[in-house]
Amino acid sequence: MIGSGDAILFTGAGFSLGARDTAGDPLPDSETMRRELHAVLFGDGPPDDSTLPDLYDVALARAPEELERYLARRLRIGELCDIERYVEWFALPWRRIYTLNVDDLETALGRLARAAPALRSISATRGDRGQSADGLAVVHLNGDVRDGAATLTFSTPQYAARLCGQDPLYRDLIDDLDRWPFVFVGTTLDEVVLWQHLELRRRRGASRYGTAVISSPAPCHAHATCCWRISAWSGWRRPSKSSGRTCAMDGAVRRRVVAGDARFSRAACAAPASAP
Numbered sequence: 408m409i410g411s412g413d414a415i416l417f418t419g420a421g422f423s424l425g426a427r428d429t430a431g432d433p434l435p436d437s438e439t440m441r442r443e444l445h446a447v448l449f450g451d452g453p454p455d456d457s458t459l460p461d462l463y464d465v466a467l468a469r470a471p472e473e474l475e476r477y478l479a480r481r482l483r484i485g486e487l488c489d490i491e492r493y494v495e496w497f498a499l500p501w502r503r504i505y506t507l508n509v510d511d512l513e514t515a516l517g518r519l520a521r522a523a524p525a526l527r528s529i530s531a532t533r534g535d536r537g538q539s540a541d542g543l544a545v546v547h548l549n550g551d552v553r554d555g556a557a558t559l560t561f562s563t564p565q566y567a568a569r570l571c572g573q574d575p576l577y578r579d580l581i582d583d584l585d586r587w588p589f590v591f592v593g594t595t596l597d598e599v600v601l602w603q604h605l606e607l608r609r610r611r612g613a614s615r616y617g618t619a620v621i622s623s624p625a626p627c628h629a630h631a632t633c634c635w636r637i638s639a640w641s642g643w644r645r646p647s648k649s650s651g652r653t654c655a656m657d658g659a660v661r662r663r664v665v666a667g668d669a670r671f672s673r674a675a676c677a678a679p680a681s682a683p
Contacts, residue, residue, distance in 0.1 A: 409500065414499075
């Protein structure tokens with residue numbers, strides 16, 4: 408399936424587990440980012456229950472320069488552990504790559520690895536449809552950190568703005584789901600803008616969707632049940648109770664993708680020091 412060049416890769420935070428920031432520290436997960444932004448705004452005292460979206464919104468309004476410096480330091484990638492693994496993933500003949508991540512992983516790979524394939528970054532929040540044919544397209548659905556804090560999708564008002572209409576690149580994503588098989592890695596698909604566009608398509612009357620391959624992490628039971636609701640209008644195959652995931656690959660390609668499961672797991676996200 409992947410060898411045909413038809414498959415599309417869709418990545419989330421778990422895919423960047425092997426990345427380190429410009430100071431050599433693991434990239435922050437949402438809880439780490441919440442605590443660190445609280446310190447940026449209110450000092451080093453114990454953080455209260457402020458949410459990450461609220462803290463990001465306050466930082467945009469009251470401390471935009473500090474927020475820009477924080478994002479450049481913590482979400483720009485300085486080094487990659489097990490860099491050959493990333494080269495292998497990006498070198499597979501994907502039709503396209505979508506990512507929920509705002510880090511600059513593909514740019515860092517091109518800078519750090521001689522054997523890296525040609526990649527080009529596209530950002531949904533800067534209105535970039537990426538018409539150039541040079542390199543494999545990596546579509547950042549939540550924005551690209553290099554474009555600045557105001558262009559990313561973190562705060563509640565930013566998500567609200569995305570939900571007010573249809574996003575051209577999300578429409579492209581839904582069209583691709585209608586045509587091609589997908590491999591989801593490092594995400595549980597808990598993304599409200601994605602589900603908004605899926606629901607809009609469902610209400611208009613959907614035809615079919617490409618066979619999906621959920622690699623890692625395997626969704627928890629409740630969230631998996633939510634995902635399988637769309638099976639009535641998609642080509643996804645419900646996983647067996649024992650497997651906990653959907654898999655539609657064969658032989659060596661299947662082993663190559665599924666072998667990466669542990670490295671993209673939620674457990675590894677919670678303990679980045681154990682990542683490769």
